[in-house]
Amino acid sequence: KLELKIQNELPELVPRFTAITMSDVQVRASPVWLQVELAKYGQKSINNIVDYTNFFMLETGQPLHAYDYDKLKALSGDIPTIVIRNPHQGEKIKLLNGKEIEPRVEAVMIATDKQAIGIGGIMGGSETEVDENTKNIIIECANFNMYSTRRTVMAHGLFTEAGTRFTKSQSPLQNLAVLAKIVDEISKFAGGKVAGPVIDDNHLEEAVVQRNSLHPAVTVSIQFINSRLGLDLGTTEMSTLLTNVEFEVESKGDELIVKAPFWRTDIELRED
DSSP states (O other): OOEEEOOOOOOOOSEEEEEEEEESSSOOOOOHHHHHHHHHTTOOOOOHHHHHHHHHHHSSOOOOOOHHHHHHHTTTTSSEEEEEEOOOTTOEEETTOOOOOOTTTTTEEEEEESSSSETTTTEEEEGGGOOTTOOOEEEEHHHHHOOHHHHHHHHHHHHOHHHHHHHOOOOTSSHHHHHHHHHHHHHHSOOOEOOOOOOOOOOOOHHHHHHSSSSOEEEEHHHHHHHTTTHHHHHHHHHHHHHTTTTTEEEEETTTEEEEEEEEEOSSSSSO
């Protein structure tokens, strides 16, 4: 069992941070199909673990990050710890791209209880990267404030794939689903074994968690939609079209009560 502690000092900027430890991982070159998929999107293959994080980011929109557990443990105190915090005065960090920066004072830092190891939602640090000698890993699947992420991206010119996605907003309700998928993949194809419980540092409102949708259901009449689209769809047709893309729809006369699926962040008004 690989122990891990999460300490989130910035819940308003990091509303959800999930992580899990895995042991006995076999780090090697990725299968050809995975290298080809990444190449289609202009991404370089690193190794199978890093490539899986990038592949599932491309597939789901949710950035992921893998840490070498033993490297992180060596940089921690008694218990391996991930701390989400602002940078300390004068603190610098060497990133995976080889660049060393002094983060802006309001940046979201990923750190141990001793030192910074990454910039949240943008790029990890070089000191905990997964390489050919890695045996144990931590998989992170988190959610970062889009405005804070954009300000840090612009301040340091760090235009990463992860940063680009977080600046467009990602749903904190998708974290567990994406984490489960990548853990399953690593278990099957990289020999990894789950070595601890899922840690879910969750600061979402209880109502959001209960309904599993970011915003309350929207009530809209079919006349409202038809008049704006120039169409003449009936209640059944609209319900079918919405259900096909995994919305939940309840019809009451000529009105629809529509709940968006958990990964949608953009359904709040009738116009949406």
